[in-house]
Amino acid sequence: MKKIKVGLIGLGTVGAGVAKLIKTRHAYVKAKFNVDLELKTICDLKIDPKLRKSLATVKATSNFHEILNDPDIDVVVELIGGLHPAYEIISGALNKDKHVVTANKAVISNYGRELFRLAHEKKRSVYFESAVLAGVPIIKTLTEGIAGNQFTGLYGIVNGTCNFILTEMSTNGLSFESSVKLAQDKGYAESDPTLDINGMDSAHKLAVLIALAMGKFLKVKEDIYTEGITHISAEDLAYADQMGLTIKLLAIAKKNNNKIEARVHPTLISKKHPLASVNNVYNAVLLDADALGDVLLVGQGAGQMAAASGVFSDLINLAIDNETGPRTWIGDNPNEIEKIALRSMDEIETEFYIRLMVLDRPGVLSKITGILGQCGISIASVTQKAVNKNSFVPLVMLTHVAKESSVKKALQKINQLKEVAAKPVAIRMEQL
Amino acid sequence: MKKIKVGLIGLGTVGAGVAKLIKTRHAYVKAKFNVDLELKTICDLKIDPKLRKSLATVKATSNFHEILNDPDIDVVVELIGGLHPAYEIISGALNKDKHVVTANKAVISNYGRELFRLAHEKKRSVYFESAVLAGVPIIKTLTEGIAGNQFTGLYGIVNGTCNFILTEMSTNGLSFESSVKLAQDKGYAESDPTLDINGMDSAHKLAVLIALAMGKFLKVKEDIYTEGITHISAEDLAYADQMGLTIKLLAIAKKNNNKIEARVHPTLISKKHPLASVNNVYNAVLLDADALGDVLLVGQGAGQMAAASGVFSDLINLAIDNETGPRTWIGDNPNEIEKIALRSMDEIETEFYIRLMVLDRPGVLSKITGILGQCGISIASVTQKAVNKNSFVPLVMLTHVAKESSVKKALQKINQLKEVAAKPVAIRMEQL
Missing domain, CATH: 3.30.360.10 (Dihydrodipicolinate Reductase; domain 2)
Structure with missing residues (x-):
């Protein structure tokens, strides 16, 4: 039996859901996974009295250091969101040799690199299934x-x-x-x-x-x-x-x-x-x-129990993976990472949907397609969505694959035509 | 660095794909996962000479016992399919304290219980991601x-x-x-x-x-x-x-x-x-x-590299999970399992699509709906798909949720009506 003691920081909607799952599924998780999850301490500035009552046997505090400093706690669950003090809680927990489970996309996207490196050094894990799609297991996948x-x-x-x-x-x-x-x-x-x-x-x-x-x-x-x-x-x-x-x-x-x-x-x-x-x-x-x-x-990808489910899965997986070290650490292997560059937006190539409000008059289409042609953009289809001689009507075009910078240039030119009213609408298209 | 020596039994399409992945991604897997996968021995009755040549440094045999008896091999990959000798290979490997990776749905569905129990006893793992949806990670999920x-x-x-x-x-x-x-x-x-x-x-x-x-x-x-x-x-x-x-x-x-x-x-x-x-x-x-x-x-859910991908993922995960014991063992916990009964098909309740070939004549619909009503089946919609007086035309009905046994009974009765030609078509419907 793997016994894991949990300190839970942040008793908002998701935190309350996690507390509920740990409590109500204790026997099920013990039987199925051979894992004994115990919620030892909860921490928030204010805890809803009803929730507090339902967790009467659990220690409560408003000072997260009490959880970080408790040598008895194996895993800290951070569910307060935002960058600070979430970052300090997570790094503090790792520095105290505790594993971390978080649902915090801001911290992972901003400080992931540092935190994973710290976890690696400390041979501890940071699990964050719920940071992207709540419990839908995209991180695990x-x-x-x-x-x-x-x-x-x-x-x-x-x-x-x-x-x-x-x-x-x-x-x-x-x-x-x-x-x-x-x-x-x-x-x-x-x-x-x-x-x-x-x-x-x-x-x-x-x-x-x-x-x-x-x-x-x-x-x-x-x-x-x-x-x-x-x-x-x-x-x-x-x-x-x-x-x-x-x-x-x-x-x-x-x-x-x-x-x-x-x-x-x-x-x-x-x-x-x-x-x-x-x-x-x-x-x-x-x-x-x-x-x-x-x-x-x-x-x-959202909702109380969907997000709580991801945190709960993380806790179970962490208890089982415990001995293997940080499973989801995504490293700083220079061979793989440093060579990767970022493609600038101007280089991107996609198809485009373009909608213009144009004057319904002979010769206008030729002007517009002329500009697109000059910019190297070839057109897949053009449809004028209404007929109203000498008034403005919607013109919808689909382009073949074109460079972002070329489309930008073409739209600027088209926008200057007196036969075109309002700013052109341009939406990128993807073939999946 | 976790080093894993692999014996691969079955060099058909998927086996060849797995051998290719192990060979071509060796450095990538080492760098990313800190796992050194070595294909030590391959086994099949006949091995394509071109494939053999591309794996020149790998030992080859036509006798799978050579792999089972090699104390140097950590994992046996079984890709011959079918029940026998696949079952004997898997149980033999476990008995020799080796982990197993298989893509064999027949063996897992027929002998899963015994094999998982044996793996549990021997503290070894059986991984089988590719048994259901090839590399699409439904087992992991x-x-x-x-x-x-x-x-x-x-x-x-x-x-x-x-x-x-x-x-x-x-x-x-x-x-x-x-x-x-x-x-x-x-x-x-x-x-x-x-x-x-x-x-x-x-x-x-x-x-x-x-x-x-x-x-x-x-x-x-x-x-x-x-x-x-x-x-x-x-x-x-x-x-x-x-x-x-x-x-x-x-x-x-x-x-x-x-x-x-x-x-x-x-x-x-x-x-x-x-x-x-x-x-x-x-x-x-x-x-x-x-x-x-x-x-x-x-x-x-099929195809050479899709299936090979699942086996390859299993090998990497197994190397990492190694120390934790059999991760995907789904046990014989009597509390959870023995109480579960099987619902008989007659008890099942679904909506139904029913298509009949009926005589286009007044009174026929009333006869049919009468029978359905007697059997407790209520109708959501009826559409006669053609008009052709006194000839047979298709009649399509959707029912509300009805018991399988009731629908069976009603269709037998409807089938006996002389105004109904051919056997009724009945297709179950699900609200997802």
């Missing part, structure tokens, strides 16, 4: 499930709020604003949903996935091109639908010739691909593994 | 990725041949026979595809999944209701499509009140569910985990 493969591509729907909003706009024709409101009413979006809808939450998760899948720690703000969903309209979703496409906020990484590209932006994909059916608050990650091929993992 | 959850439902598209055939029938309107022929031409189906299309291959894989997810070893032939896809017609797929549904061969398990139901049959599911977009030779498993919620895993 990347680090162990598909071991020995190199990952050449990665496409994630990793923000449930955005996916819910886009699903509502797409299937019910709601406006962006109404969809945000609905997401808030349903508790899927914060009262300030900025970090979800501007793509930053997805970028943090992408940084964690890239570190695991491609061996490079990127700086979220500097290295990951991030574009949110605020400029997506129900109109564009409807046009996409007519062409057998849909729009998802994708976190994308590709690796080839020792270069990585990393970007978060709304992306057109075929409705026939299983990723297109990942709707509402569901999340998913599609992986291109060089020996295995493409693998898709779908599930609920 | 069930045993570790979603640890601490109880699985209440499991829905798998686990046979690529059947899925290819149904996809062709559904998207290109091909007949069953033409689709089988096409699958054979493309190398997706054997010249004798019986075990694929009659569902037995899926039943074996379901038995493995149920053992892992629900803790009970079922007897494939006696315990798993198995119905193949030979009676599915392009016509039914087209009618399903009109109703927003599609047909997949699903391997299904559900567990509640300590009873398990286990069945393989063509199943109608909503086209909106991501599982419906799993097409061609792709495989998938949808899991209902009680804390986490539903999780879907999709990928290529």
